[in-house]
Amino acid sequence: MVTVAGGGRPHSWLSTLDPELRQHIQNCPCPCNHMGYGNVLDYQIPHCAHEYPIRETSFNVPQYYNDVRDYYHPYDYHGSIESCSCSTSSDTSKTTFKGPWCICIIICVLIATLTAGLGLPLALGPHIPPQTSEQRLNVIKKLLKEQPLIDGHNDLPWNLRKFVHNKLFNLNLSSISDREPWATSKWSHTDIPKLRAGLLGAQFWSAYVPCKAQHLDAVQVTLEQIDVIKRLVEFNSNHFSLVRSTREIRSVHKEGRIASLIGVEGGHALGNSLAVLRTFYSLGARYLTITHSCDTPWATGTNTKTRDGLSEFGKSVIKEMNRLGMIIDLSHTSMTTAKAALNISRAPVIFSHSSAFSLCNSSRNVPDDVLKLIAHNGGVVMVNFYTYHVTCNETATIQDVIKHINHIRTVAGIEHVGIGAGYDGINMTPSGLEDVSKYPYLLAELLADPNWTEKDVVSLAGLNLLRVFEGVEEVRDKWKNEQVLPVEDEIPPMHNPCSSLYS
Template identity: 85%
Template sequence: MVTVSGGRPRPWLSTLDPELRQHIQNCPCPCDHMGYGNYLDYQIQQCPHEYPNRETSFNVPHYYNGVRDYYHPYDYQTSIDSCSCSSGSDASKATFRGPWCVCLVVCIVVATLTAGLGLPLALSPREPPRTSEERLVLVKKLLKETPLIDGHNDLPWNLRKFTHNRLFKLNMSAISEEEPWSTSKWSHTDIPRLRQGLLGAQFWSAYVPCKAQYLDAVQVTLEQIDVIKRLVDYNAEHFSLVRTTEEIKTVHKAGKIASLIGVEGGHALGNSLAVLRTFYNLGARYLTITHSCDTPWATGTNTKTQEGLSDFGRSVIKEMNRLGMIVDLSHTSINTAKAALNVSRAPVIFSHSSAFSLCNSSRNVPDDVLKLVAHNGGVIMVNFYTHHVTCNDTATIQDVINHINHIRTVAGIEHVGIGAGYDGINMTPSGLEDVSKYPYLLAELLADPSWTEKDVLSLAGLNLLRVFEQVEEVRDKWKRADVLPLEDAVPPMHNPCSSLYS
């Protein structure tokens, strides 16, 4: 009986080529030898003394299939000679003679040809879905990987109007069948339609009307933040309040809708940086600098002056950067937007605005500002209100796509998002009637060969996630630098509704 190193019987060795038989019999490597004991069936040599220690090699970058990685066994292939399977004889050292070496060469050639033929197939683009049904299936798959994030929804204000913020008996899964929700042109949101719309994250607006300025704006804002948090708590099966980008991702993976708070209108601050900090501590993650009205420190879209930000207004932007609060420029005047872009050290957003070149509403963003936002790294989140899409009472899903494409052309795909404004608008485009329709918008974009799956994901949520992450990075950097809270104040105002101690 013929045996190999280690004493295991191999009766078929006597039938092999003498040189190959001698190699197998004397090879110290514990290899299977392709059924004979040859290491060729592994494509890499498996001599234990040649493997690197994974612990000591983990931090060394490597590339596998074009992707940067920190460990893969193919990174550690060794040469044939590095694991010497010699018997001490000249015959066994002749590593490039004999049928086993021919087999090695054949395997290498076959592997190379296979890789060469397979690479073009791997790099060739996948055939796009042809029908709307196929595109919707693809959208559903994509939105399981990346959250669809809407920048603005005014449901909290409708809760105040319709229920006076009383939520205990409110069934958010059935309000579309109840008065006044079922007949109101301002109502587009409930849990079933949110689920149909595949929404991954929503900025809920803590809106305060301009008429509350100098009166009870701070109180009303606090009440709106409170109703948002209670709405989330009462519907915890579907919603989860989040404050960070990581929490958005975690909640999305858990199958819930990540809920964020945005304060709409700088008059909600009552001219106080302390109130701004309080809102942030309560969970607010963006502030819309103005609404339709001016504040003592910033001008809104309806202003007739050429002013932008005052010194205190610039302090508001800096304090938001320090806190990690996103600067929202929807509703601001052009001069306020430009001033804020000049001051902010973090990316900004327009949470619900469209392109001025296609509809010259004062709420929309001119091309020169679109370019400034791109330079800043920010995002313009396209609004669905027909008066901001076509400047009249009617619009279509294609009209919204035109705005998205225009912003993409001027600013770049990295700087466009979605901020529909549902429940704060009373006229919506056909095809985008409520929160269930987001997938149809993305499916229509995929029908355009110029839109890739990556582009759609950037629009849907990746761009906003990037902005939020960079806002957090600025916050963390300033924290490490021990940047202290600002203590600036607006010059004293003679307001009959203010105390003498303001």
Template identity: 75%
Template sequence: MVGGGHGYGDRHNGWTLDPDIRSHIQNCPCPCNHMGYGNLLSYQIPPFPRTQQHRETSFNVAPQYYSDLLDQHYQPYEYHRSSSLETCSCSSDSDSTKGTFRGPWCVCLVICAVIATLTAGLGLPLILSPELPPQTQEDRLYVIRRLLKETPLIDGHNDLPWNLRKFVHNKILNLNFSTLSNAEPWSRSIWSHTDITRLKQGLLGAQFWSAYVPCKAQHLDAVQITLEQIDVIKRLVDYNSQHFHLVKSVKEILKTHKDGRIASLIGVEGGHALGNSLAVLRTFYNLGARYLTITHSCDTPWAFGTDSQNDEGLSVFGKKVIKEMNRLGMIIDLSHTSVNTAKSAINTSHAPVIFSHSGAFSLCNSSRNVPDDVLKLIAQNGGVVMVNFFNIHVTCNESASMKDVIRHINHIRKIAGIEHIGIGAGYDGINMTPSGLEDVSKYPYLLAELLSDPSWTEKDILSLAGLNLIRVFEKVEEIRDKWKLAEILPGEDSAPPFYSQCSSLYS
């Protein structure tokens, strides 16, 4: 018995050690910690943290991390984890010959039973504590950092490549991409939100870089400009290979994230970039493009990008484009399309689709945003709506906040479900950002704010951050592989000819 009432034997921090226990500890070969006293009479190490530093450490972190923290502090010796009935075997020949109840073998058994009871009593709340929500923003950010080490945060749309064309004419050989925020003309531009430093702060795991071409280039040099934009994306990644890696598959996204680099993907924005050619579509895919935004802010000969009285959605050739993307394993992006085009594409596609940078139409009636009936179709299709941060599409005016963005996220979750939302900020292609989401460094703050809502679990955060997009991409790849096994051949269809001053008659 350990207590202070006998007045004899060794003393430990004010406690008197029973002589039988003392004798047992001295002779017992097992690795038990014996109520914190060890088996080497090293009584000078207390069994629990008592210093001011330990007390401060234990209470200044989120409750869900108490378990790990205490687990470290409650180990005065390496063998502390062995204190259990299964490993505490203290019998010996001398033990078996003693008939007294207070023999070393019995004492060991009793002590180990007490330890097991205390472990169960103390361990249960420690095991349950991770379920308790973090109480402060600092705690929530700590959780977000941990989660984003497991699963990549994937943004569906960033227009930096177009700024490279506008600001430096794609001449990036001497561009220091780590500190753009301090360089001209980036530092003065309200269109600039991205560089390596801020991407790292934002814990971004994967980015779809947009190979954008303006609608005014349609039927002119749209194909050439798109090729040049794909080229500048690939060079930007190559020149900064310590931070980026160009990827073309889910497997490569996950491996690159595990390696600590940002997985870089290419998305072509605007079906007018195809020049009405499936061959050009295949060429873009072979160069690394993994989604095509079917339209931008203009109609094409085969798809409507604006809602109008004549909007018929996709033409016959437009549906051939969708099926060829299914065959290739290219994600279909419906941001910027008309409602009828979106519905037609969803009904035509065998694979899930995405809206790479859109919002909820019922909260802001912008043509970029998705109506509730289409959100329901997205849920049936298995696709994802990736919420954008452009004030005009968040609140339909020039000012917005993080809470306004969260309203869009929660609305899409309510209508379509948690499995069908993602993030597609649209940085570098917007000139008005919500307060609290000014640039690419702010993603963790958005996720931490969501985590403050009891209806959002850590699993939900991971779904929003990247798991939903990964699921869509995996399904797109699965359809591609099945069609390949079925020996479905490339399409040879063509759109009705469109002649301009920049086209020849040799077709």
């Protein structure tokens, strides 16, 4: 028996080797691996010389293994070819091609020749992108398994209120497409099988309240919508998990479930109270859409004629969202409000479901000058699929959506575009993007364009939004360390029949 240099149990397997090979291994001073049997005299050497690597590797020769089966084999595809040539004065084998150790030399030369003749041209040749739709879809499936696809806006919670009055006990989200009114509604695009087919990694569910609730029961209705989102996630915990941070998004995605986030749509939901904003955040809301289609007393929306932007209280809302770590969403705001928010915010912002104004002049879309401000801010515009925001009419195609994505990429940069389809809150969708199952087809179409790399596709799909969210969390943590206190500003009380004299 021979004991491994540096300590280690005797290797009884050496006695089973050909005597000539055994003597060679015992006496050869080189660090060769000898066809997987190693060299017991040289395991303390960190690695062998690699003369003709098949591919780059960080492999080091293991030290003091206890079983020959654990040794790295020099012809394993995942490793590199060991330098096998050595000869010593103590070798009893003659310089002929009879010894087993010499076979190693022959095999090394053959593989090295093949590597030089075939591997090098392959290594130096151009990257060949996937050619067929099926190949591209397979690539997308692989990419979305590694990195999450994140959609910025889905209005399923409002349909739950409209269709079943937020009563979930008898609702099977896996089969609602076969039930009325879901089956025939033009506003319904979401169920669990479709979400799974769409490879969705994370979804912002919208806690939406109509503008007509402003100054009435907007706060209560928002709380009820937050509640139904949380119960929906809990009832379908095999598929969903409520998350509040980027770390949790990544963790839940690795588990194979859909990370579910809450976004409050419309600043009128605050009831002009920063305390309500803080309460929404504590309940899990991670973005607030500053306005909807109506003005609030402190901000102007898209469908209004005023151009006042943000009041002093509105600026306090932005600052408090920065302090909390809540994402500022500028979809539905007037561009005056958007510019004011961009000027005040110390954290990146988003447009959770908007497209490019240059291609469709809807007030919901983002003009080029604001796209440039978004790039400067570090934010992201998440492209909407509503046909009236894509082509400004009732019909659109997947290629029309791609035009918006490419335009935002051209003006703002690849780091500043994402996806915010708006499913279940729209009644007309582009051909090829009919429901939440179609995301992979959009990404596969982009991959057919040589200007789009796999890295670009995963940036669009979700990494850009994660970067923004991380930026928001970073500002929150910095302000916390600096002991920035909650904002206590108030708006002058509004006297109406639904307000208390003690407000």
